[in-house]
Structure formats: structure tokens, C-alpha cells
Amino acid sequence: MSAIAHAEDHAHDDHGHHKETFITKYIFSQDHKMISKQYLITGLIMGIIGIAMSILFRMQLAWPDHKFTIYEVLLGKFGEDGVMDPGIYLALVTIHGTIMVFFVLTAGLSGTFSNLLIPLQIGARDMASGFLNMISYWLFFLSSIIMVFSLFVEAGPASAGWTIYPPLSALPQAIGGSGAGMTLWLVSMAIFIASSLLGSLNYVVTVINLRTKGMSMTRMPLTIWAFFVTAIIGVVSFPVLLSAALLLIMDRSFGTSFYLSDIYIQGEVLHNQGGSPVLFEHLFWFLGHPEVYIVLLPALGITSEIIATNSRKPIFGYRAMVASILAIAFLSTIVWGHHMFISGMNPFLGSVFTFTTLLIAIPSAVKAFNYITTLWKGNLQLNPAMLFSIGLVSTFITGGLTGIILGDSTLDINVHDTYFVVAHFHLVMGISALYGLFAGVYHWFPKMYGKMMNKNLGYIHFWVTAIGAYGVFFPMHFVGMAGLPRRYYTNSNFPYFDDLADTNILITVFALITAAAQLVFLYNFISSIFYGKKAVQNPWKSNTLEWTTPVEHMHGNWPGEIPSVHRWPYDYSKTNENGEYVIAGQDYVSQIVPLQEGEEELHH
Amino acid sequence: MTVFLTLVVIALFGITLWQMSKILKLSQLKNADNSQVANDKDNDLQGKLMLGFVIFLYVLTVYCFVQYRSFFLPESASEHGVDYDQLMFISMVLIMFVQIITQGLLHYFAYKYRGKKENKALFFADNDKLEFIWTIIPVIVLAGLIIYGLFTWTDIMNIDEEEGDPLIVELYAYQFDWRARYAGEDNELGKANVRFIEGVNTLGIDASDTYGNDDKITTELHLPVNRKVIFKMRSQDVLHSAYMPFFRAQMNVVPGMITEFAYTPTLTSEEMKNDPYMIDKVATINKIRREKSKKLVAAGEEPLDVYEFEYYLLCNKICGVSHYNMQMKIVVESEEDYEAWLKTQPTFKEQLSAQASN
Numbered sequence A: 001m002s003a004i005a006h007a008e009d010h011a012h013d014d015h016g017h018h019k020e021t022f023i024t025k026y027i028f029s030q031d032h033k034m035i036s037k038q039y040l041i042t043g044l045i046m047g048i049i050g051i052a053m054s055i056l057f058r059m060q061l062a063w064p065d066h067k068f069t070i071y072e073v074l075l076g077k078f079g080e081d082g083v084m085d086p087g088i089y090l091a092l093v094t095i096h097g098t099i100m101v102f103f104v105l106t107a108g109l110s111g112t113f114s115n116l117l118i119p120l121q122i123g124a125r126d127m128a129s130g131f132l133n134m135i136s137y138w139l140f141f142l143s144s145i146i147m148v149f150s151l152f153v154e155a156g157p158a159s160a161g162w163t164i165y166p167p168l169s170a171l172p173q174a175i176g177g178s179g180a181g182m183t184l185w186l187v188s189m190a191i192f193i194a195s196s197l198l199g200s201l202n203y204v205v206t207v208i209n210l211r212t213k214g215m216s217m218t219r220m221p222l223t224i225w226a227f228f229v230t231a232i233i234g235v236v237s238f239p240v241l242l243s244a245a246l247l248l249i250m251d252r253s254f255g256t257s258f259y260l261s262d263i264y265i266q267g268e269v270l271h272n273q274g275g276s277p278v279l280f281e282h283l284f285w286f287l288g289h290p291e292v293y294i295v296l297l298p299a300l301g302i303t304s305e306i307i308a309t310n311s312r313k314p315i316f317g318y319r320a321m322v323a324s325i326l327a328i329a330f331l332s333t334i335v336w337g338h339h340m341f342i343s344g345m346n347p348f349l350g351s352v353f354t355f356t357t358l359l360i361a362i363p364s365a366v367k368a369f370n371y372i373t374t375l376w377k378g379n380l381q382l383n384p385a386m387l388f389s390i391g392l393v394s395t396f397i398t399g400g401l402t403g404i405i406l407g408d409s410t411l412d413i414n415v416h417d418t419y420f421v422v423a424h425f426h427l428v429m430g431i432s433a434l435y436g437l438f439a440g441v442y443h444w445f446p447k448m449y450g451k452m453m454n455k456n457l458g459y460i461h462f463w464v465t466a467i468g469a470y471g472v473f474f475p476m477h478f479v480g481m482a483g484l485p486r487r488y489y490t491n492s493n494f495p496y497f498d499d500l501a502d503t504n505i506l507i508t509v510f511a512l513i514t515a516a517a518q519l520v521f522l523y524n525f526i527s528s529i530f531y532g533k534k535a536v537q538n539p540w541k542s543n544t545l546e547w548t549t550p551v552e553h554m555h556g557n558w559p560g561e562i563p564s565v566h567r568w569p570y571d572y573s574k575t576n577e578n579g580e581y582v583i584a585g586q587d588y589v590s591q592i593v594p595l596q597e598g599e600e601e602l603h604h
Numbered sequence B: 001m002t003v004f005l006t007l008v009v010i011a012l013f014g015i016t017l018w019q020m021s022k023i024l025k026l027s028q029l030k031n032a033d034n035s036q037v038a039n040d041k042d043n044d045l046q047g048k049l050m051l052g053f054v055i056f057l058y059v060l061t062v063y064c065f066v067q068y069r070s071f072f073l074p075e076s077a078s079e080h081g082v083d084y085d086q087l088m089f090i091s092m093v094l095i096m097f098v099q100i101i102t103q104g105l106l107h108y109f110a111y112k113y114r115g116k117k118e119n120k121a122l123f124f125a126d127n128d129k130l131e132f133i134w135t136i137i138p139v140i141v142l143a144g145l146i147i148y149g150l151f152t153w154t155d156i157m158n159i160d161e162e163e164g165d166p167l168i169v170e171l172y173a174y175q176f177d178w179r180a181r182y183a184g185e186d187n188e189l190g191k192a193n194v195r196f197i198e199g200v201n202t203l204g205i206d207a208s209d210t211y212g213n214d215d216k217i218t219t220e221l222h223l224p225v226n227r228k229v230i231f232k233m234r235s236q237d238v239l240h241s242a243y244m245p246f247f248r249a250q251m252n253v254v255p256g257m258i259t260e261f262a263y264t265p266t267l268t269s270e271e272m273k274n275d276p277y278m279i280d281k282v283a284t285i286n287k288i289r290r291e292k293s294k295k296l297v298a299a300g301e302e303p304l305d306v307y308e309f310e311y312y313l314l315c316n317k318i319c320g321v322s323h324y325n326m327q328m329k330i331v332v333e334s335e336e337d338y339e340a341w342l343k344t345q346p347t348f349k350e351q352l353s354a355q356a357s358n
Helices: A002-012 A022-027 A034-062 A071-080 A086-122 A130-152 A180-209 A222-253 A278-309 A320-333 A347-359 A361-375 A383-407 A408-417 A419-449 A454-480 A495-532 B001-027 B040-067 B079-112 B126-156 B267-271 B276-296 B335-344 B348-358
Strands: B168-175 B175-181 B216-217 B220-223 B230-235 B239-246 B249-253 B261-263 B311-315 B328-333
Touching: A034 A071, A034 A086, A034 A130, A034 A347, A034 A419, A034 A495, A071 A086, A086 A130, A086 A180, A086 A222, A086 A278, A086 A419, A180 A222, A222 A278, A278 A320, A278 A361, A278 A383, A278 A419, A347 A361, A347 A408, A347 B126, A361 A383, A361 B079, A361 B126, A383 A408, A383 A419, A383 A454, A383 B040, A383 B079, A408 B079, A408 B126, A408 B249, A419 A454, A419 A495, A454 A495, A454 B001, A454 B040, A495 B001, A495 B276, B040 B079, B079 B126, B079 B261, B126 B249, B168 B220, B168 B239, B175 B328, B216 B348, B220 B239, B220 B335, B230 B239, B230 B249, B249 B261, B267 B276, B267 B328, B328 B335
Parallel strands: B168 B230, B220 B328
Antiparallel strands: B168 B175, B175 B216, B230 B261, B239 B249, B239 B311, B311 B328
């Protein structure tokens, strides 16, 4: 096998002798562990901005008639006298969506943990190309800067919704944010896509080529499977968003008519003829739907690993889990039309997309059942990472189930674009993926910073977040079923919605509390980096390779030879026929331990 | 209110800090074990909290369904809406059933198997039979749902202009309002394009197309009860979406193309207003409005109007700054009332000649 041969001669490379300066170590680092930390911190900062925006517009929704000085402080001329401008409301909603989906949950989650774990868990010295990896991060950083910068342009940032449907996003006459703000948005996203592609290609190549001796595909931890498949989906679908964005840039700046036709605006007929906004919707959602899984699969991979480790049990149905990941990945590319049932596309297509969409519920259900079975008869170590993983399974089920309603073209008619949808996708991809991110941070913090996070603060963080997240999004379904549209600046123009006002206040109060709980996390994160208890090599008694590396980071990961792998990563609580653990007195067997005498390898 | 809120936020923040410092202290004082890895005591407490959490979830679910039952839309005012509601009800019962069982198991297991030092986990990696069962059950259930859903979908979306005597109405959307165009005597809409927009011809009707002469443009949507309506939708500028929740109807309005939706209204506005559900609902809303008005009057502002229910059409696709207030009143009435109302509306030709004579 060429992969193994390569890994072997890689082992003889001498990685330790580069002279490192501050700049090559901390800024333009090519070391995957440092890049992973850079992704995490950038992602967290973007997360703070994204969540702060959601707090502002939730306040507006809850108390539309009240004046808040904070609007004026934060929004300047768009919040004059404490009254939020309707345009900036839409901008906040738009940028909140963009930042959370792409910058926090794609780059912050997948970027962080793919970078950290792929080389460490497959037994590689680094990514296939450390240089491209570095470029990938710096492109991401640049796109974040441009996105944040776009908040400060004169006419306001992009405000056509995170889906930037034209013509609204194409015409500055239609909304102020579609001027310079939109241009910056598109530039930022184009750079982001380049960053994501470089990263994904690197992940794919690394997983295929740099696995250590004995690390066959079926011995890879599920985290790696998830990152690997996520990267493939990214490579397949992100270029389509790039082309969608390029065509939109052409329509905006060069007078083409890909998406525009027959438009009369501000007393003037535009020359555009023959384009269709529906084309944009197809292109956008061809990425947009796989994007949901790009966000979610890494979280599910992280959870699989954490649940198995903390249950002291093998993950139940490893093969089924891998098959589900593959099935979800495949199906995710053919379900995009369920965002467009009522877009004016041919209703027959709607039937096809209903069919494929409800199919995707099957592998998702299998995954949920397998998680529950993994807990069954375990010896659960309820660390904060484990709590977040269980929380993820819970919100994944709740949010996934309402997907059965939205995925049904008939039922979608009356709940489309209402708060029902908002509640659904926040639970199933927003909260679930965030839980995955938190679980990953709590679990691999010792690996990243060589310190432990405070568990009690972790518990507080989890419980307040768990209750708050359901408090926000569970009642929101009911508001949606009342027919309340999303992206409304205020609901007071429809007296019919007056009785929803109290519930909106309730939701906002939960949102404020939940956001405050994230400060606990931030405090814990930062203080643990500096003052945390020093970590031992394998604090969670885990089997995977990353826990065989020294606590102190070193370039090349392992001093001396790369370890070879002799078993799958889930030999937790494995016993011999006499009922004793395989290694006496220890309920786990690291992947680097050869099969013991009389031990059978499981053909999982 | 602002002051109160600020105080609440500050107080919450303070409590957080206080609790944090307290817990830090407790965790350092009480036990020598500060490995930051969960020990038996943590497992015990967190496991119990998991059980508490699922109870919280159940209570929240029951609370929402009971407290918010008045949020559900009233009985459908259109023919296909009855099937829609039926399918929604079945799906809802199904997902709530699965939700209760799976959340229960998940959290109960988290409680039941909370770790203890002396416990041993069961090495249980695979069971083909079990996995087969929980693959096949969703397959069967979803197949049922898919088939049911698809039949209903086809029924709703198959728009046949030949069948019966459907009324043809154009819904015209622009930033930030709606217009309706009735096809007139010939029940045939005149050709239109935004390039013809001029003066009173705000919908861009082609004046040279004789079908357009008897078209009537209105600011309210009146529909005769029990007659099928086919909506032809056109947008002047950006994407909009014509959402008529009481009729379980929605379709995007796309510049450059004509989208369609059809339904048969079955309940007149009067009937809906006198529905016991709606009487209650309107009473609640008016109570809220009266209280709000009191405050407004006290602050020297205009009180709110008393609310009376009318069907409405709203825009449900982000379309610009006033997206939140893009609505049109819908009136469903008897055939005679509808005819009488329509007579009072001028035709397109009359509007044009009125403009010419000015």
C-alpha cells in the first residue's frame, strides 16, 4: 500500500530542526496544531459578533416600541435615538446568518478540528501541505476581516438575507445594503470559498495518503470519517456557490442578466431581460443544503468519539455509522430543492425533492439510535464534553423531526419562511453544531493548550445553555405555526399577531440568558489557557492516537517513530473470555497496543 | 422598561460572576481531586440532572401545546386546506411520539448508566438485527408519509384551467404593496409587462391587447366562496411571496415569470369571524390592545384601534426595508356580494380614458 510506504519514509524526515521565530511559530505557522488554534480563536471572535447581533435583533422583536440606547451606541446612525432602523434590522439578520453558518460553524468548527485531529488521529507528522494549510487559514482570516469591515460602509452591510436572493441583492435601488455592503459580502465569500477549498483538498489528501501503518480506513476514528467526508462535500459544492456569486457580481457590476428580468424599480425600467432568480436559488442551495451537513457532520464525528470514550464502550454499529455518513453525504447533494418547493419551480421537481429529502431521515435516524444504544449499559463519565454530546443528540433529534414536516412539499406550503423554519434549522444545525464545537473544545482542550478546562464552569455553561436553547427554540415552533413570517422588523402591523408578543419576549429573555452563559465559557476558555491545571497525557483514558503524543506541542507530533496501529479505536471495556479486561485493570486499549495473547480482533 | 432591563442584565451578569467565583472556591476547597475529570460525584449529580432535564423537556412540551394552542391557525378556509391540516396532524402526532420516546431513552440512559468506579461497561459493538429493525421502521413510516404527501401535493399543485369555471386573478407585487387584477367578463387577463408601466397603468398592461380592456385593478382581494380561484402572480421588482395562511396557500412571486397557485375558498369572512375560535382569539387580542392603549394614552399618544378579524395576504420573502408591512386584505363573500363589489370597480379601459380626459 503506497499510503503506508509513504507514511513510513515520512517518519524518517527530520522535522525538529527548523529554527522557529515568533512569526513562523505563532503567526505564519505551518504547523497544523497552531493553525487549528488560529481557526478556533478567529471562529470564536466571529461567534461573539454573530451572537451579539442576534441579541440586538431579538431585543427589537421582543420590545419593538421601546428605545434602547444600546442601539445608538452599537449601530450609530442606524440606531438614532435608540430606535432601530428597519434596514439595519435586516442587515443584522443577514450578517448573523452569514457569520454563524460560514465563519463560525464551517471554519471555526470544521477548520479547527479537522486541522487538529486529522494528522494526530491518523498518525501523520502534519498535513499533506503545511503551506497550503497556512494559506487556507490566512484567506479565512482575510475574508473575516472583509466581512467585519463591510459592517462599516455608509449605506449599511448586506441586508438581503444570508441567502442573498437576487434581485434584492443585485439592486442597490431595492435596499441600501445591496450597494458597497453587498460587494464586500461577495468578495469576502469568494475568498472564504477559496480558503475552504484549499483546506478541504488538504484534508482529503492527508486522510488518503498519510495514514500510519495499520491505520486502514475501517480503523479510522469516526471523527476522521466525518472530517474526510465533509471535506469531499465541500469540494463538490463550494465551487457552485462561487459560480453563483460570480454571476451575481456580473449582474451587479457588468450589466448582465443571469438572474434579472423585467424589472421596474424607482420609476425606471431596467434593461435586463431573460434571467431568472430561480436559477440563483438552484445554484445557491446546491451549496446551501450540503452546507448544512458540512456544518453538522464534523459535530457528529466529534460527538461519536466523545460519546464512545466517555461511555467506556465502543460506538455502537461502527459500520452503520460510516455508512450513514456516506449516505448523508450522497443524499445531501440531491435534496437542495426542498428549499424551493414554492419558488415557482415545476411542482414535479417538488415531488422528487420530497422523496430524496425524506430519505435522508433514514441514515439520520440510524445515527440517533446508535448514539442512544452506545449509552445503554455504559459506564458514563459525565464530563462537560459528554454533556454537550448528549445535548447534541437531543437537539439533533428535536430539530431533525420537524424536518420531516418541512421536507414534505405539501406541509412546507404553510410553514415555509415562518418562524417554524427558523426554530427547525437553529436546533438541528445551529445549536447541534455549536454543541459539537463546545464538546470538541472541552474534550481536546488538553491537547490544544496542555491545560484542563474547569469542569464546574463547564457544567454551568452546559446546563444554562441547554435550558436556554430549548427555551428559545421550542416555543418558536408555535409562533411559526401561527403563521408569523421570519425577517419581519416588527409584528405590530398585524394585530392578529398581538397575542404572540409575550412569547417573543419569553424567547428573547431566554436568548439573553443563554448568551450570558457563553461568557462563562469564554472566561473558562481564556483563564484555563493561562491558569488551567496542567493536563496529563491522556486525561480521558482514550484510545486514539492523539493521546499518545507528548503534552507539550512539538513540530512533527511524535518524538521518534510514528506509532503503528494494531486495532480499531473503540476497544473500550473489551474483555477476554474470562470476563477480565484485555489489559488487566484498564478499561481501554490504545490503538497502538498490539493484539494480546488469545484476544480476538473484532471484525466490525 | 429600559432601566429595568439594563438592571436585569447587570444583575444576571453579577450573579454569574458571583456563582463562578463561588464554584471556583468550592471546587478548590472541598476535595483534593482537582484533575478536572468527572469523578463519581460529578457523574451522580450530572446523571440526575439529565433525568431532570428530560422532565423539563416534557413539561415544556406540554406547556407549549396547552398554553399556545390558540396560536394554531383556525380551521382551514380553503378546500385543500382540510387535507393539509389532516396531513399536518398525522405528521405531528408521529414526530411527537418519536420525540417523547427517544428523548426519554437518551436522557434516562444518561441517568441510569451514570458512571461509578466499580461499574463495568458492556462491550457491545454491533447487532445486525437491531440495526436492521431501526433502519426498516423509518423506511416504512417515511414511505407512508412520502406517498401520502405526494398525493396531496399533486392534488394541490395540479392547476387545471379547463376544469369547472375557475376565477382568474392576477396578484401583482411590488415594494411594498399588493394589487389584484381581475380578468373581467372574458375571464382572460390582458398581456402585461413592466415596460408598459406609465401613469395609471401601474401594472404594465398592454393597452393594445383587447383582453386587457375589461380587467379590473383593485387594492383589496375579494373572492366568491366555493369557487375555485387561480392566482397568476407577477412581481415588478424583487422576489416576494404571497402567503395566505388561512387558506394554507403560499407561492413566491418572481420578477420575469408568472407563478401560479389555486384554491377554493370555503369559509366566508363572516363565517370565520363568527367561528368560536376566532371570537375568543379576537377578544384576547383586543384585551391586549386595550391595555396597551391605556399606556399609550397615559403617555399622550393615540390609542390603538379595536381589532376586527379580516383575512389577509402577507409578503413572506424578504423584499426590502418595509417587508414587514406588505399586506393586502382578503374578503371572502357570497357570489352576489362579490359581483356587487366588482361592479363598483372601474375597468382598465375606464381608468385609461379617465386619465386621457384629465
